[in-house]
Amino acid sequence: MALEREAALREKAETLLVEGKVRLIIGYGTNASGEVRPLVARTSEEARGFVWNSSCVHNLAAYLTREPVAAMLRRGEHVGIVVKGCDARAVVTLIQEGQIARDQVYVIGMVCDGVTASDGGALAIRCGGCQVRVPLFYSDLIGDPEGIAPPPGNPLEDVAELLAKTEHERWAFWRAQMEKCIRCYACRQVCPMCYCRECVTERSEPQWIDKAPLPRGNLAYHVIRAAHLAGRCSSCGECTRVCPMGIPVDMLNRFLTSRIGEAFGHECGIDCEADLFQSSFSKDKDPEGFIR
């Protein structure tokens, strides 16, 4: 199945580049050791290096707001991008937020069987029960969308486990995580939603977040980051994947995403025209029980 899609993807990518519809395509390739890595193809020859398998974990949407792709989009050029269902949500959110223009991005949506948590390992937790194996947004779909069912598993398994514990135990868990964090900002750099030119962590007057990689500032960083991503996170799990200290950063995001879904009926990255969670409201439907 995956091989068929890989062949179809290469063919599609080659056609797009030969016809000049896009200047480049951001997809997946392999490095010298055969590991899957992002690959940018500018020629049809390079496009033959595209791969598609369960190790295609990266959310490539992050490249759209980073240089030099961002500069190309500013110049009005067109680019192609290979996305999974979760990544497609990120692309839609970027369009909603006015960061990229819909007609400049050619989205090659892949029907996805889920990706692995580690090389050759089991399916990532977030892939369990995935509702977007067929992307909700694409210019072209690769793979057969018929009869695609969510894979088994609960995407909130680890979150539910933590929620079942006492407040005290939850704090002990997160405290230990805050001690591990070295503030390398890999989670921020890899996140397609963290595209601010000047991040709040870089501000020094006033300095909202302590810069030293010590628990107190680490707590502020992770809480503020999670709050900024509320209603925007596409649950691609990249932050957790790239963390060199093994902090399950995306647990905060997946928890908030599920609570926001329950309380506001909000799901991110579905409709390019929809209102954004944080800048919209419902006068009489938003929860208010906690306010006196």
Place this chain on the structure above:
Amino acid sequence: MADFKPRIVAFLCNWCSYAGADLAGTTRVKHRADVRIVRVPCSGRVDVSLIMKAFERGADGVIVGGCHPGDCHYITGNYTTRRRMFVLRELLGFIGIEPERLQVTWCSASEGSKWAEVVEDTCKVLDSLGPLKQVKDLTENLRSEAKETRPSGA
């Protein structure tokens, strides 16, 4: 815990809650003096970073006060506050900090007595919760580590 006095930081909007708190003062409504008020242009100004900073720097509780829905001086500022505060309370609970430490109130300029009640009630909540050990614990540990690493005899 008997002599614990909670420290509360209140972010109050210029147009309603701040005036409400002012009214409580001019009409001499009594409430506990454990609250420090920061005047902000609108409750919509109160970013998560302001609240985290307050907690970091020793607040045991935070009150965010805005105009009643529909009364916002900037028309819709308090509606976005409502969403943001919901998110932060959820987040605090998830990481193991009692969400009750973040109180949100709609208090108009004529509700001096309501403001006094909010302060009294928040004080009572914090009396029973005690100091915000979690965040203090993060820095206490830092101090003890610093002591350990200091060369002996220095």
